[in-house]
Amino acid sequence: MFEKLNKAILASWENSVLKDPAEAVSTIQAALIGQTFGLLSGEPKHLVIVEAFHGTVIACARRCNMFTRTSNCPDLSGLSTIELNTVWKSWARSEEITRTVLGLYIHDAELASMLHHETLLRHDPIALPVAADDVVFNAPTAAAWKERMLLRQDTRLTIRNYLHVNMELHHYSQPLPAELVCMPSSFTAYVVLHGISASVCEQQQSGRLDPGAPSFSKHYDTLMCWYFTFRAGKFSVSKDVIIPCDQFCLMIFWHTVFMHxxxxxxxxxxxxxxxxSMAGSAERDHYYTI
Known part of the structure; x- marks a missing residue:
C-alpha cells in the first residue's frame, strides 16, 4: 500500500502542483502520511524510499508557497453562527497546512538523526507560525473554538522568534516570556525538540560536539531550557491521580536527543x-584506544 501510494502521488505531481493549489496541499498531506508510515514500518526498503522522496515533497511544498505562510488571528466579534462556522473552518484549514509543513521539518530531523547526515531544511531560522494551542486546535465546535481563541495569547510570530538559541543570553532554568508563550502547544514542543535534534546532528557531522566545545554547552542549555519551558510542572489530574501529559512521548525523545x-x-x-565485521572491528579498536 505504501509503495502504491508513492507511485500514485508521483504520477499526480504535475497536475496537482502546477494546476490546482488546493489539490496540491491535499496531495502533500497524503505524501506526509505515507512518509510517516515508511519511517515507522521498520522495512529497510521503505526507509530508502522515504529518504529519496523526502526532497520531492519539500520541493512541491515550496512550489505551493507552504513555507511562507503567515498566521493571522481572525476578528471574531459580531459574527453570526453561520459566519463563525465559516471562519472556524477557514482557520482550521490554515492550521492544517501549517502543521503539514511542520511535519516536513519533523521528518527532516528524523531522517538526519536516523541516517546520520545533514538536514535539507534549516531548523533554527524556521519562519513558520507556531502550532495552535492544544485546547484551541481540539475545540469540538465553532462556539468552543471562539471561546478558547478569545482566551489565547497572540502567537502570530514565527517559531524562530521563540527559540532559545535565538534569544538573548539567559539561564536555562528561567525561560523568557517569549519562550513560555509556546508552552500550551504540545505539537510546537515536539517541533522545537526535533529542531534541537537536527542541530545536534549537524554539529555531530562536522565534529564540533566535543564535551568541552562551545556548541556542546549551547545544545545542553537549549535542551535544558526546553525542559523548563515545556515539561517542568506540566501535569494533568484524572480521578484524583496526577499523571504526566505526554501524548507525543516528549520526555523519551528528550532523553534520546541528549544521548545523541x-x-x-x-x-x-x-x-x-x-x-x-571489519568496519565494526576498526571502530571497536578506536574506542579501546581511547
Whole structure:
C-alpha cells in the first residue's frame, strides 16, 4: 500500500502542483502520511524510499508557497453562527497546512538523526507560525473554538522568534516570556525538540560536539531550557491521580536527543557491526584506544 501510494502521488505531481493549489496541499498531506508510515514500518526498503522522496515533497511544498505562510488571528466579534462556522473552518484549514509543513521539518530531523547526515531544511531560522494551542486546535465546535481563541495569547510570530538559541543570553532554568508563550502547544514542543535534534546532528557531522566545545554547552542549555519551558510542572489530574501529559512521548525523545548529544551513534552502530565485521572491528579498536 505504501509503495502504491508513492507511485500514485508521483504520477499526480504535475497536475496537482502546477494546476490546482488546493489539490496540491491535499496531495502533500497524503505524501506526509505515507512518509510517516515508511519511517515507522521498520522495512529497510521503505526507509530508502522515504529518504529519496523526502526532497520531492519539500520541493512541491515550496512550489505551493507552504513555507511562507503567515498566521493571522481572525476578528471574531459580531459574527453570526453561520459566519463563525465559516471562519472556524477557514482557520482550521490554515492550521492544517501549517502543521503539514511542520511535519516536513519533523521528518527532516528524523531522517538526519536516523541516517546520520545533514538536514535539507534549516531548523533554527524556521519562519513558520507556531502550532495552535492544544485546547484551541481540539475545540469540538465553532462556539468552543471562539471561546478558547478569545482566551489565547497572540502567537502570530514565527517559531524562530521563540527559540532559545535565538534569544538573548539567559539561564536555562528561567525561560523568557517569549519562550513560555509556546508552552500550551504540545505539537510546537515536539517541533522545537526535533529542531534541537537536527542541530545536534549537524554539529555531530562536522565534529564540533566535543564535551568541552562551545556548541556542546549551547545544545545542553537549549535542551535544558526546553525542559523548563515545556515539561517542568506540566501535569494533568484524572480521578484524583496526577499523571504526566505526554501524548507525543516528549520526555523519551528528550532523553534520546541528549544521548545523541553525548554519543556519536554513527560510530556506535558501526562498532556493533552495521557495516560489516571489519568496519565494526576498526571502530571497536578506536574506542579501546581511547
Amino acid at each position: 548529544l553525548l554519543v556519536d551513534f554513527n560510530i556506535l552502530e558501526r562498532a556493533i557491526g552495521r557495516d560489516g
